[in-house]
Amino acid sequence: xxxGKDEVPLSGGRMTQGVVRVGDTVxxxxxxxxxxxAELLNHLQQRGFNGAPRYLGLxxxxxxxxxxxPGRVPARFQLWSDEQVVAAGTxxxxxxxxxRGSRLAATRPVVCHHDPGPNNAVFYQDRPMAxxxxxxxxxxxxxxxxxxMAWTWCISSKSQAPPxxxxxxQVRILxxxxxxxxxxxxxxxxxxxxxxxxxxxxxxxxxxxxxPRVADDEQVLARIAWSIREHDYTTANRAVFASxxx
Numbered sequence: 565x566x567x568g569k570d571e572v573p574l575s576g577g578r579m580t581q582g583v584v585r586v587g588d589t590v591x592x593x594x595x596x597x598x599x600x601x602a603e604l605l606n607h608l609q610q611r612g613f614n615g616a617p618r619y620l621g622l623x624x625x626x627x628x629x630x631x632x633x634p635g636r637v638p639a640r641f642q643l644w645s646d647e648q649v650v651a652a653g654t655x656x657x658x659x660x661x662x663x664r665g666s667r668l669a670a671t672r673p674v675v676c677h678h679d680p681g682p683n684n685a686v687f688y689q690d691r692p693m694a695x696x697x698x699x700x701x702x703x704x705x706x707x708x709x710x711x712x713m714a715w716t717w718c719i720s721s722k723s724q725a726p727p728x729x730x731x732x733x734q735v736r737i738l739x740x741x742x743x744x745x746x747x748x749x750x751x752x753x754x755x756x757x758x759x760x761x762x763x764x765x766x767x768x769x770x771x772x773x774x775x776p777r778v779a780d781d782e783q784v785l786a787r788i789a790w791s792i793r794e795h796d797y798t799t800a801n802r803a804v805f806a807s808x809x810x
């Protein structure tokens with residue numbers, strides 16, 4: 565049995581507390597989502613998708629065990645290069661295609677990650693090569709993931725961020741890399757706005773959640789306020805983003 569002396573706490577994904585590295589593996593407490601995540605990761609492996617950890621079963625303490633993916637997970641959102649955005653969009657498309665038409669997708673087009681931000685991506689040689697933290701994965705529409713990715717990789721309301729036109733150009737680069745078809749492009753801005761509002765609502769629900777929480781009240785309120793600012797910024801520049809996608 566592992567005594568914990570060889571365990572290294574890991575950051576990155578925010579959904580589950582107590583994630584540690586043990587050698588070349590990652591151990592996580594079992595959650596209500598564990599069975600689905602295990603089946604999904606096994607399916608992705610069978611389909612030849614290499615951009616996710618492999619599920620290795622339970623360890624001797626009853627924790628889920630996964631392969632450790634070498635690289636770095638960004639500690640915070642930042643400005644990403646066009647090349648990094650292209651790699652992220654290509655990776656997301658590969659994930660979706662690996663699940664399209666599968667039993668796991670049920671009646672929806674694909675299985676979505678639902679949180680494919682930079683904080684859930686493993687970078688190797690400065691390129692996003694894999695996703696981690698599949699706790700929110702579930703059947704969905706590709707635009708749910710692409711809307712969130714466009715926001716968290718390309719859009720920022722910060723005063724020091726590039727102008728909206730430059731951000732819009734990068735959203736178009738992401739859509740091109742993903743291979744988003746023309747009809748879907750007309751809905752991408754709405755998908756971005758939807759994910760920003762849903763993110764604010766998700767965090768608001770955690771204000772009254774029992775302990776232990778994924779963040780304290782001050783952090784939760786800050787993330788709600790940030791999501792709303794981002795939504796207001798995207799709304800104010802909606803025409804710029806929509807024009808870039810035509």
